[in-house]
Amino acid sequence: MLLQLNNIFKWVTTGGQRIFLLKDINLEVEEGEFISIMGPSGSGKSTLLNVIGMLDTFDEGEYNFMDESVHSLKEKHRSNLYKQYIGFVFQSYHLLDELTVKENLEMPLIYKKIKGSERKAMVADMLDRFNIVGKKDLFPAQLSGGQQQLVGVARALISNPKLILADEPTGNLNSKQGEEIMELFKQLNREGVTIIQVTHSEKNAEYGSRIINLLDGRMV
Amino acid sequence: MIKNYLKIAWRGLIRNKGYSSINIVGLSMGLAACMLIVLYVGHELSYDKFHGNADNIYQAETEMTFGKDPIYIPYLDYSEGPKSKISVAGIEEYLRYQKISENVLVTNTETPSLKFSEDNILFADPNFFEFFSFNLTNGNKREVLINPNSMVISERIATKYFADADPIGKSLQLFGNMLFTITGVAENPPSNSSIHFDFIMPISSMLRIEKYKEDIEQGYSNFTTLFLLDELADPKMVEASLLNSIGKNSGDDLQKKYLLKPLRSLHLGEDWAKNKYIRIFPLVALLILILALVNYASLSTARSTTRSKEVGVRKVMGAPRKAIAQQFYFESALYTVISFVFGYFLCLTTQSKFFELLGVEVDKAFIYSPEMLLSLLLLLLLTIFLAAAYPAILLSSFKPIVVLQGKMSKQQGGVALRKFFTVFQFSISVVLIICALVMDRQLDFFRHADTGVDRENIVMLPFSGNLGKHFGAFQEEVSSLSEIVETTSGILPLYKGHNMMSAQSDTGDEMIFLPTLTINKDFISMMGLDWAIPPKDSIAQMGNKSAVIINQAAVARLSLKDNPIHQKINDRYEIQGVLKDFNYSSLHHKIGALSLFVKNDPSYAWLEQGGVLYAKVGPKTNIPTILDELKIIYQKYENEQPFEYYFLDDVFDSQYKAEDRLAKIFGAFTGFAILIAVMGLFGLATFTALQRRKEIGIRKVLGASVENVATLLSKDFLKLVLLAICIASPFAYWFMDKWMENFAYKAPISWWIFVLAGVGTLAVALATIGFQSIKTATTNPIKSLRTE
């Protein structure tokens, strides 16, 4: 088992009242799964994804990731954990405008303190795999949305994560571009990467092996 | 990693050209101002430090108390130096020198056309070059001044008189017909030496010159005397034993004391105004640096909304906070180094103007000395550290989830702090503006004050005893010029000093120093001085040796009767008349007691010490022409002392040189501060407009007019500037009130100065913001909404 959420609650308190963002979430994810999270806007999809990605905290419940209990880990340990095993893909790509494609891909490796020569090889490999060698010296602004998201996925993959978390990865793309990204996910999943994506589109959700529906912070 | 940081910083710099140039220009100017001040202060503090024995050398001063007020004489008699060395424990060595107060004609006898009137002439003990650390380029420092006919000259003098030839062994002629043989050439004294010389001759040669010999033999000579103390000696103890060993034989109504002033304190101790600069300037430098840094911090954090995404992404990609902070440090280092380079060029190109404004000379060698370069390097490091501190802390603290989901509230971007920065910058600007205005008013007040003296169109020509022998003829010839309305004479130029006599108060229990002016009888009418009690007898009577005129302040000071005519001062001088008080010295001081001695026959009066001819020039005279004519007449009677002249009103004004300088420098710094503040404001306004683009687009689509939007954007900033004005005004008032304590006569600090400073600042701020606001308000909303 890759991860397990037991009775997760998350809330904010406003005016003395608790507003629940996540209510009693129980979820087990096996390695190699491809899960789609669906639900109306504001139902807590992103919140859940962030909790899984350890970018956000929760107030009650247990979270085990690869036999480590995340809820009892220190901040530093936790960030080491997600750095090592999790890759993120965002709806608005979040590439750094000042960096070229190649440099954007290289950045996570720098923070992992990987040596220069090794970094070069890994970046070249990734460029090759995604067929974007010709774009390596371009800046994000010079790419189409689909291409940018391609780079986004490549960046998430470069440090060989076990799990990819994607929050509406096709939200800013047209249907053809979206399809390409979904095909890519499917391909990656086949190669053994676990994927959890948030999506609004039934069609995209079908790419996954399992669909989780959220409503007002509760799994239905 | 570092390469990566720098690459990103460099690209950011190139991409945001407007932002970068505001940042860099502001910081360069701030740094340049700081560097200038560092150089100036460094130079002032380095005075006389280059002497190997600097810390153990002291200059002897005599303090004489006579009644209440002590006077200080920075000299000892010829014999006192050697006597002290023998009889006072702790004194290892002494050195005497005397700088000649008048100009001396120096001739190269081989080429008599090389003949100049010189004024940097010293007689010194033969150990001069061992005692001090002035370098000789030629000659042996132990031997150069042993022979009474020997002479050491500075390099510039060597070039002036001998061009490229080797001057050693050649002779110069001084004091009429005395020949001195050049035995050494010294490097020009550095600009941070309080001792300046061009010619040095051995003290022994003074005994061969009649006028110096007499003073020395009678024990009335004035030699600057320095002692080299033993490392362990306590200067206070030495002062006391000096009194015991050489201070005994003076008159007993006179309280005498010896003081030892450390050589290193001579320069800054000389003049209070200089000392004040040394205290104020580092503060000003710090202030300007802070202004520039605040600008940098405020602009960097204004960009934080743009940068926050980057921080978020980097953190999600695994960047620890430390790495992010480091990145901002490198970025600020890049900006700072570039600004520093520009600033350094700016500093080097403006330094000569700046030092000229301050009235100081600074050697190139000092500017490029390792010490100064090191200080500037420290300044660079400090700037890098300070510039990055706040942005690095703020930006690296962003939580990735917050910024990536666009949930960052405005407060988190440091808005409150930026408001504080803006208020801070403008407060400082307003304080400086108000101070500059008040100083300007005070100076204007000085220049136009009614002091009871007609200062206009009066030119003063000082002359020596040489010309004094023919003064009658000289004065007659000057008077006969058609442009000259009136002439008179006195012993000293007005406002440039006066003599003193000791006087006993009428009650007999107090001695005071009474300033005296010795004048020709026409002086009173020509200067427009008014009588309080006119003399009863004829003006001619006043020329009696025992007659004196005093002012009203003297009547009070000496506790005389209300009508003191025919009363005597010191049982000797009979009071003939009382003048209304007039300012005979600067307006820093209240009018003090004064006595005037009248000489009826000027051609007899100025024989010995020389004097000053006062000539009143007609109102529409061409000044250069008349000066030429005066010079020609002067040179008929005098061929040794160069022709000099002063205009009375210039001399009067020059008493406020220190204030004038301060005002000019304040003016310059004020300009700097405003410029930096305005650039910061412009940058902030630009970013705010950018940030609120979407909001403004929506407002406009919903029907907001251009005015609505422009007001919306400007209002917040103007409120801050208004707040700054309110905060600054009381501070400025307090500072200036303190400053005014230096003067007995003050211009009022009027309300309109504050209004003017406030309105001016608001106008400048409005112009700065207005441009941006209107530009934003007039953009088509569809555009800004689409790009969002």
Ligand SMILES: Nc1ncnc2c1ncn2[C@@H]1O[C@H](COP(=O)(O)OP(=O)(O)O)[C@@H](O)[C@H]1O
């Ligand atoms: N920090 C927070 N404070 C208050 N409310 C929040 C916070 N984060 C999310 N929410 C609210 O929680 C709900 C779920 O948000 P989110 O997970 O972003 O929904 P979505 O399913 O659209 O991704 C929304 O109503 C949102 O407004």
Ligand SMILES: [Mg+2]
């Ligand atoms: Mg969402």
